[in-house]
Amino acid sequence: MKILLIEDEKELRDSIVRYLQGGHYRCEVAVDFATAQEKIDLYNYDCILLDINLPGGSGLELLKIIKGNKKYDGVIIISARDSLEDKITGLNLGADDYLTKPFHLAELDARVSSIIRRKYFEGENIMTFGDLSIDMLSKSVAVNDKPLDLTPTEYDLLFFLIINKNRVVSKNAIIMHLLGDEAEWLMQYDIVYAHIKNLRKKLTDSGSNAYIRSRYGIGYKIDVR
Amino acid sequence: MLKRTIRSHLIYAALVLLAAIPLFYFITQALCLQDVDEALLERKKYLVVQLTAHDDILSQLPWHDLNNGMVIYPAITSAQAEKNITLQHYNTLNGEQEPFRELHTHIQIKNKVYPVILRISLIGTEDLIQGIVITATLLMFLILGGLLWINRVQSGKIWRPFYQVLDQLQRFTLDKKPDLRFIDTDINEFKDLQQVSRLLAERTYGTYLQQKEFTENAAHEIQTPLASMQAILEVMMQNERLTPEQSIHVQELQDIVTRISRLNKALLLLAKIENKQYSEITLLPPIPVIKKILKRLEMQIQLKEIIVSENYGDCMIRANPVLLDILLSNLLYNAVQHSPEKGRIGVATLPGRIEIANTGKTLTFSEEKLFRRFQKSQNSQPSGGNGLGLAIVSQICKTFQYTISYQYKEGLHHFILAYKGG
Numbered sequence: 124m125k126i127l128l129i130e131d132e133k134e135l136r137d138s139i140v141r142y143l144q145g146g147h148y149r150c151e152v153a154v155d156f157a158t159a160q161e162k163i164d165l166y167n168y169d170c171i172l173l174d175i176n177l178p179g180g181s182g183l184e185l186l187k188i189i190k191g192n193k194k195y196d197g198v199i200i201i202s203a204r205d206s207l208e209d210k211i212t213g214l215n216l217g218a219d220d221y222l223t224k225p226f227h228l229a230e231l232d233a234r235v236s237s238i239i240r241r242k243y244f245e246g247e248n249i250m251t252f253g254d255l256s257i258d259m260l261s262k263s264v265a266v267n268d269k270p271l272d273l274t275p276t277e278y279d280l281l282f283f284l285i286i287n288k289n290r291v292v293s294k295n296a297i298i299m300h301l302l303g304d305e306a307e308w309l310m311q312y313d314i315v316y317a318h319i320k321n322l323r324k325k326l327t328d329s330g331s332n333a334y335i336r337s338r339y340g341i342g343y344k345i346d347v348r
Numbered sequence: 349m350l351k352r353t354i355r356s357h358l359i360y361a362a363l364v365l366l367a368a369i370p371l372f373y374f375i376t377q378a379l380c381l382q383d384v385d386e387a388l389l390e391r392k393k394y395l396v397v398q399l400t401a402h403d404d405i406l407s408q409l410p411w412h413d414l415n416n417g418m419v420i421y422p423a424i425t426s427a428q429a430e431k432n433i434t435l436q437h438y439n440t441l442n443g444e445q446e447p448f449r450e451l452h453t454h455i456q457i458k459n460k461v462y463p464v465i466l467r468i469s470l471i472g473t474e475d476l477i478q479g480i481v482i483t484a485t486l487l488m489f490l491i492l493g494g495l496l497w498i499n500r501v502q503s504g505k506i507w508r509p510f511y512q513v514l515d516q517l518q519r520f521t522l523d524k525k526p527d528l529r530f531i532d533t534d535i536n537e538f539k540d541l542q543q544v545s546r547l548l549a550e551r552t553y554g555t556y557l558q559q560k561e562f563t564e565n566a567a568h569e570i571q572t573p574l575a576s577m578q579a580i581l582e583v584m585m586q587n588e589r590l591t592p593e594q595s596i597h598v599q600e601l602q603d604i605v606t607r608i609s610r611l612n613k614a615l616l617l618l619a620k621i622e623n624k625q626y627s628e629i630t631l632l633p634p635i636p637v638i639k640k641i642l643k644r645l646e647m648q649i650q651l652k653e654i655i656v657s658e659n660y661g662d663c664m665i666r667a668n669p670v671l672l673d674i675l676l677s678n679l680l681y682n683a684v685q686h687s688p689e690k691g692r693i694g695v696a697t698l699p700g701r702i703e704i705a706n707t708g709k710t711l712t713f714s715e716e717k718l719f720r721r722f723q724k725s726q727n728s729q730p731s732g733g734n735g736l737g738l739a740i741v742s743q744i745c746k747t748f749q750y751t752i753s754y755q756y757k758e759g760l761h762h763f764i765l766a767y768k769g770g
Contacts, residue, residue: 201575293581340596
């Protein structure tokens with residue numbers, strides 16, 4: 124899976140690349156408008172991560188070029204602009220998703236994989252992790268063909284952890300993922316603890332080999348025994 | 349303004365008119381009397397000539413000639429000074445008092461002095477004076493009325509460009525590019541006014557755009573480094589060799605980044621509200637908005653085992669949809685945040701009123717400080733609010749001219765939002 128990251132802020136760029144590489148994506152970067160335009164013209168990408176304020180031009184112009192080229196690259200706008208109009212403008216120009224800075228890398232990964240799934244696995248809705256099989260269409264999970272009874276929130280949480288497998292997902296990322304942008308006013312870790320506790324119990328009771336490891340109170344990582 | 353200038357003109361004209369009518373009367377009267385007096389003197393000269401020619405009358409003195417209004421008395425030795433007087437005589441014919449002008453004088457014929465009274469009726473002159481005064485008064489009122497009418501019609505026409513500028517300026521809002529259209533005028537002052545208004549509107553709009561741009565840029569400039577910091581922390585977390593102590597620091601830094609980011613967003617929101625960037629207003633039903641927010645808060649409510657009682661009456665509110673959501677969200681989040689476990693939250697809507705209440709301990713600071721920025725309660729959980737929630741509420745209320753009030757009653761914090769209409 125090939126991703127193009129167009130972002131001028133070096134530290135952010137490096138961190139995104141490192142994190143996404145942990146998810147086995149190949150990540151190329153462009154630091155300004157001209158380089159980005161060149162790469163878009165020459166190559167095809169599965170997903171393009173696009174910053175709007177770029178040296179040499181606006182990311183929205185690049186978006187027009189991408190869509191004008193009739194390429195099917197998925198595009199996620201990563202921007203500090205959080206007003207509704209900006210989001211609507213971006214999505215109307217053909218972006219697949221819009222993520223406001225600062226965002227969690229775990230969330231970014233979830234959005235990227237969602238776009239790639241839509242692109243490549245059309246019709247195929249089953250994903251496996253250990254002995255878990257996840258039906259993404261009906262949003263249900265089975266352990267060795269036995270259905271696992273999860274609430275919608277628990278499903279979201281499990282799915283989020285599986286997308287970010289091999290990596291530790293922070294409590295903050297989980298809470299933002301579960302409550303969404305709008306509910307960012309409250310930072311109650313209790314919600315995370317409660318859901319993780321229930322999910323763990325259900326996984327253990329079902330006899331699954333998947334389990335959730337916690338890392339010194341920072342976050343969680345899903346693993347197979 | 350027009351009325352005021354007309355009013356002072358009118359008052360002045362009325363005063364002059366009031367003064368002019370008696371003045372006119374007296375002047376005409378004086379002129380008439382002068383005329384009559386001259387006529388009397390003429391008659392005296394004529395009398396002297398007549399008497400000198402026909403002195404037989406002088407033997408029948410006193411001689412009354414009522415037809416000509418003349419009385420000649422017998423000769424006297426010492427002559428009195430000549431004088432003119434106006435008298436009222438009783439007219440036996442029509443039984444009315446009639447004004448007369450008399451000349452009391454004396455004539456000298458053949459070295460004898462005869463007192464003479466010459467008399468002229470003033471009825472004709474009185475009528476003349478009356479006629480003149482009435483005509484003049486009528487004319488003056490006619491002129492005044494005409495002037496007033498012409499002034500009203502004319503000034504309406506002349507001032508039209510002015511009122512049009514005023515109207516355009518009243519309609520001028522910052523969220524749209526000013527498109528001021530003025531009617532052509534050949535009055536220089538109005539031309540200047542139109543030009544200045546256009547310039548002012550364009551400059552104001554320009555400043556507003558700059559400020560808006562600055563606000564957005566400020567957001568960008570702060571959110572981007574925060575995004576970098578957050579990303580670095582998330583990469584750091586992946587390091588298996590982190591000690592427990594380092595992990596705690598990473599977590600703390602994550603929380604701080606989140607807090608700065610939220611604070612930044614809240615301050616930007618406040619700035620945007622103050623800049624009137626959400627001025628689009630529609631009539632909305634607040635109940636679906638409240639239900640949507642409660643749905644968003646479901647998890648927290650369940651976790652804290654809070655009992656929510658909803659009591660909805662029909663109501664509509666004039667608001668901007670984005671700000672209404674933020675306003676009600678802040679009040680409801682505030683209620684959930686400060687409610688203890690197994691507490692109660694009440695939401696009620698009435699026409700013109702929305703009430704949100706939650707159980708909780710009394711405030712640790714005075715009520716006036718409640719809506720101030722960065723006012724935090726000692727009772728609230730750490731890393732809870734950012735101290736701007738209610739300040740945002742207050743700012744939104746100010747923008748839409750709602751009133752927000754607070755009461756503590758029977759262990760419940762009540763927030764009452766009152767608005768016009770509904």
